[in-house]
Structure formats: C-alpha cells, structure tokens
Amino acid sequence: MKSVKAHLALILPLFAILFGAEYLIVFDRIVDNYETKLSAEYSLIVVADKALKPVDISRVDRLIDHVEPVDIDSILHRIRKETSEKNMKKIKSIMPSFYSVKLRHYPDKYTLKRLKEELLAIKGVKSVYLFEKMHDPLYEMLAFMKSNFLIFSLLMFVVGVLLILKQMYVWQLEHRERMQIMALFGAPVWLRSGVLFRLAIIDAFIALLLIVSGMFYLMKRSDLVAFLRDIDIDPQTLFHFNDIGLLAAIGFGISIFGTLVVVIRFKEEL
Amino acid sequence: MPSVIESNRTKLAYPRHEPVIKNATFKVQTGEFVFITGASGSGKSTLLKSMYGAMPPADGELVVGGMEIGKLSSSRLYKLRRHIGVIFQDYKLIGEWSVEKNVMLPLIIAGFPKDVCRAQAQKLLTHVKLSHKSDKFPLELSGGEQQRVAVARALAHNPFLILADEPTGNLDDYSSQVVWELLEKANEELKTTILVVTHHIPEMLSAEYRHLMIENGVLYEIR
Numbered sequence: 461m462k463s464v465k466a467h468l469a470l471i472l473p474l475f476a477i478l479f480g481a482e483y484l485i486v487f488d489r490i491v492d493n494y495e496t497k498l499s500a501e502y503s504l505i506v507v508a509d510k511a512l513k514p515v516d517i518s519r520v521d522r523l524i525d526h527v528e529p530v531d532i533d534s535i536l537h538r539i540r541k542e543t544s545e546k547n548m549k550k551i552k553s554i555m556p557s558f559y560s561v562k563l564r565h566y567p568d569k570y571t572l573k574r575l576k577e578e579l580l581a582i583k584g585v586k587s588v589y590l591f592e593k594m595h596d597p598l599y600e601m602l603a604f605m606k607s608n609f610l611i612f613s614l615l616m617f618v619v620g621v622l623l624i625l626k627q628m629y630v631w632q633l634e635h636r637e638r639m640q641i642m643a644l645f646g647a648p649v650w651l652r653s654g655v656l657f658r659l660a661i662i663d664a665f666i667a668l669l670l671i672v673s674g675m676f677y678l679m680k681r682s683d684l685v686a687f688l689r690d691i692d693i694d695p696q697t698l699f700h701f702n703d704i705g706l707l708a709a710i711g712f713g714i715s716i717f718g719t720l721v722v723v724i725r726f727k728e729e730l
Numbered sequence: 731m732p733s734v735i736e737s738n739r740t741k742l743a744y745p746r747h748e749p750v751i752k753n754a755t756f757k758v759q760t761g762e763f764v765f766i767t768g769a770s771g772s773g774k775s776t777l778l779k780s781m782y783g784a785m786p787p788a789d790g791e792l793v794v795g796g797m798e799i800g801k802l803s804s805s806r807l808y809k810l811r812r813h814i815g816v817i818f819q820d821y822k823l824i825g826e827w828s829v830e831k832n833v834m835l836p837l838i839i840a841g842f843p844k845d846v847c848r849a850q851a852q853k854l855l856t857h858v859k860l861s862h863k864s865d866k867f868p869l870e871l872s873g874g875e876q877q878r879v880a881v882a883r884a885l886a887h888n889p890f891l892i893l894a895d896e897p898t899g900n901l902d903d904y905s906s907q908v909v910w911e912l913l914e915k916a917n918e919e920l921k922t923t924i925l926v927v928t929h930h931i932p933e934m935l936s937a938e939y940r941h942l943m944i945e946n947g948v949l950y951e952i953r
C-alpha cells in the first residue's frame with residue numbers, strides 16, 4: 461500500500477503535466493485548423509484608381525503571401541451582351557484596378573485593421589475591401605482558451621515538477637542508507653542511484669500509458685466526436701500518433717531530470 | 731616492503747571545531763595487522779574515516795594505497811574504495827537485501843558476473859558459518875551474525891586493506907572469536923593489511939600485533 465502511494469505521488473503530477481501538455485497541443489492544432497479554414501474563406505480586395513505593380517502591394521507587409529490582379533474582363537463579362545463595344549471600351553477606361561491579396565495566414569482583427577491601413581497608404585489605392593466569412597466567435601473563443609490554457613499548463617508544470625522533486629527526495633530518504641553503504645564500497649553514481657532511475661522511468665511510462673489511453677478513449681466516444689463535428693472541429697485533431705513521442709519526451713525528461721537533481725545533491729553522511 | 735598507509739602530520743577537524751587529530755604520523759606496511767586504541771572521543775573512528783576518504787585531512791598528508799586522500803577526485807576515491815574492505819561496529823548491512831546479496835555487494839560494484847559473485851558469497855558465508863542463512867535478511871539475524879556477514883562482505887573482493895571500526899564492540903564472546911579468527915586468517919593467508927580501531931585489544935591477540943594509541947589528538951607508537 462505504501463509503495464502504491466509512493467508511485468501515485470509521482471504518477472499523478474506527471475499525469476497532470478502530460479495532460480496539460482496534450483491539451484495545449486490539441487488546442488494549438490484546433491486553432492491552427494481554424495485559421496487554415498478561415499484563411500481559405502476570405503477575400504481581401506484592393507481597389508486602385510491606377511494600375512499598380514503587384515510587388516508594390518505585397519511589399520507593404522510580410523503577412524502578404526502574394527497579390528493577383530483581378531481580370532476586369534471577367535467582371536464585365538455579364539454586361540457584355542447588353543453593351544456595345546464602344547461603351548465597353550469606355551467603361552473599361554474608367555474602371556479602377558482590382559487586386560486580390562492572399563495572406564500567409566489568417567490574422568487577428570487588429571492585424572487585419574493594421575494591414576488595411578498599410579494598404580490604403582499606398583499611393584493610388586482608393587479602398588480596401590475584406591470579404592470574410594466573419595471572424596468566427598468560436599475561433600475567438602478557442603484562441604482565448606488556448607492562451608488561458610497555456611498559463612494554466614505552465615502553473616500545472618511548475619507545481620507538478622515541485623511535487624515530483626518532493627517525491628524524489630522521499631525516495632532518496634528511503635534509499636539513503638543503501639546509497640550510503642554502496643558509496644562506501646565505491647559504487648558509481650549510476651549503480652547506487654539505479655533504483656531511483658528505475659522507479660522514475662517506470663512511473664513516467666505508467667503516466668504516459670494513462671494519458672495515451674485516456675486520449676484514445678475520448679477519440680472513441682461517439683458523443684464527443686459528434687459534438688466536435690457540430691462545432692466544425694475535425695475529431696482527428698484530438699490525437700495524433702506524433703503526440704506520443706512528444707509526451708514521452710516530456711514525461712521521461714522530467715522524471716529523469718528530477719532524479720538527477722536528487723542524485724547530484726546526494727551527500728555522504730557516514 | 732611498500733607502505734599501504736602513510737600518514738605525515740595528518741590533522742583532522744570537523745568544520746568550526748577544534749582538531750580531533752592534531753598529529754598522526756605513522757606508516758603501515760603491506761601485510762601488517764595494526765590496532766589503534768584510545769579513549770572514547772579520542773578520534774579513533776575519525777582517523778579510520780579519513781582512510782577511506784569520508785573525511786579528508788585538514789592538514790598534512792595521508793596516502794592510502796599510493797593515493798593521497800586529500801587530493802583525490804570523487805571518481806578516483808570511489809575507485810580506491812573498491813579495493814578496501816570496511817567493517818563497522820553497527821554492521822551497516824543493507825536491510826532490504828538478503829545476507830547473500832549483502833556479501834555480494836563489493837563484487838557487484840566491481841562488475842563481476844552474478845554467478846561468480848554468488849559463488850564467492852557462498853564460500854565466505856561458509857567461512858563465517860552462516861551459509862544456512864544466506865536467504866535471510868539482516869534483521870532476522872542476531873548482532874553477532876550480522877557482524878560476521880559484514881566481515882564476509884569486507885573480505886569478498888580480496889581487498890588489499892581492511893579497516894575495522896570496533897568490529898567486536900557489540901558482540902558476544904563466540905562471535906567475537908569468529909570475527910578475530912577471520913581477520914587473522916585473511917592477514918596470514920592473503921597478506922591483507924588490517925587496521926583495527928578498538929577500545930581494547932583482545933587478550934588472545936594482545937601480544938602479537940602492532941599497537942598505536944591516540945592520546946590528546948596525537949598518535950603514539952606503543953608496540
């Protein structure tokens with residue numbers, strides 16, 4: 461029973477840290493997905509009263525991926541039948557130039573506002589129009605949750621590491637006598653601290669197993685999958701196999717680091 | 731004969747305290763059996779500690795096995811300790827390990843294969859008349875039996891030097907006799923150098939071996 465408690469004292473903080481890390485990864489992925497979707501569903505049009513070089517427009521901000529002139533003929537195509545050739549030429553001559561601006565990623569409201577101001581500052585630009593699906597409230601909420609979760613995860617990380625270190629010290633006290641005796645006979649650090657490393661690695665593995673099974677369980681829950689689809693989130697974003705590697709690196713890294721801290725601070729007291 | 735221990739004006743002191751040993755100048759040759767005696771608190775155990783590097787000298791020069799203790803890095807100190815056997819009054823056995831595994835400890839540290847360690851441990855447990863208790867744990871043994879296990883452990887890796895701190899201090903006559911016989915045997919047959927710190931030298935050995943004494947922090951040669 462005592463041994464189970466000792467293991468839980470390490471497994472639970474590790475699980476909390478991994479849980480925080482995994483949620484952060486998931487939120488990041490969801491927000492990224494949303495940004496990709498949004499960036500495919502907007503249209504930023506620059507209207508100029510004279511012809512501009514696309515490169516002059518794209519130069520104003522690094523956010524701009526590329527600029528394409530909009531073909532006026534395609535705009536006038538609908539009225540071509542009802543309009544004479546002479547009038548068409550006249551219309552064409554007074555028509556402003558249109559440019560479609562494509563961005564590298566979809567920015568927040570404030571960046572968009574700044575970009576519009578930068579574009580309007582180009583000589584010859586009359587107006588800038590943004591046709592968007594609209595800044596989705598869900599996206600805003602996800603972005604807000606992501607930033608909050610980052611703070612929460614960091615706090616969880618700090619508290620978790622402190623609890624892990626505390627547990628390592630408890631283990632060291634339990635094993636101190638043996639470590640002292642082994643040191644007396646010249647045992648190298650890795651041998652006399654072997655049991656601490658072994659316990660840390662086993663517990664990190666158990667915490668990893670718990671978090672991965674938990675995520676698989678959530679992925680298989682049909683009600684959760686349906687809910688995610690309802691709010692336009694791909695359920696596949698919930699867990700990727702790559703996450704296992706990242707979580708393993710975090711879990712094993714923290715527990716081995718904790719053990720090293722305790723081992724380095726070991727002092728002989730014979 | 732080469733010196734196993736060479737101490738030249740060694741001074742030993744705990745931090746913020748007066749020196750326990752003010753001057754220890756002596757040599758111990760290979761194969762010698764030496765007793766160091768002194769009153770309680772005279773610094774006998776401290777002097778022994780310094781010989782396995784648990785307390786480096788505050789001043790002077792202490793060389794054990796050709797290595798100057800005060801100047802050793804921790805990795806070299808651990809290497810030196812792998813060739814020394816230490817026996818304590820309070821045994822210092824690992825409670826959660828079996829008797830056999832306790833005896834195997836120096837051999838495990840030296841990196842011997844498990845079957846070699848086990849065979850050597852069994853041989854020594856037979857010498858200390860405890861082969862029938864090899865699967866027991868230290869707390870299941872009497873004090874005398876635990877000390878015999880500690881002696882077997884100290885001998886397991888054929889060390890060039892055995893340091894014993896009051897090895898029979900808590901033992902009955904029978905166990906004391908077994909311990910002294912084992913140490914004598916190691917000294918005679920394997921030429922292991924033995925240095926024993928004790929309150930008084932047992933009568934059975936008193937006339938035969940070299941005797942040093944600590945008084946007022948200074949080490950004197952008695953015999």
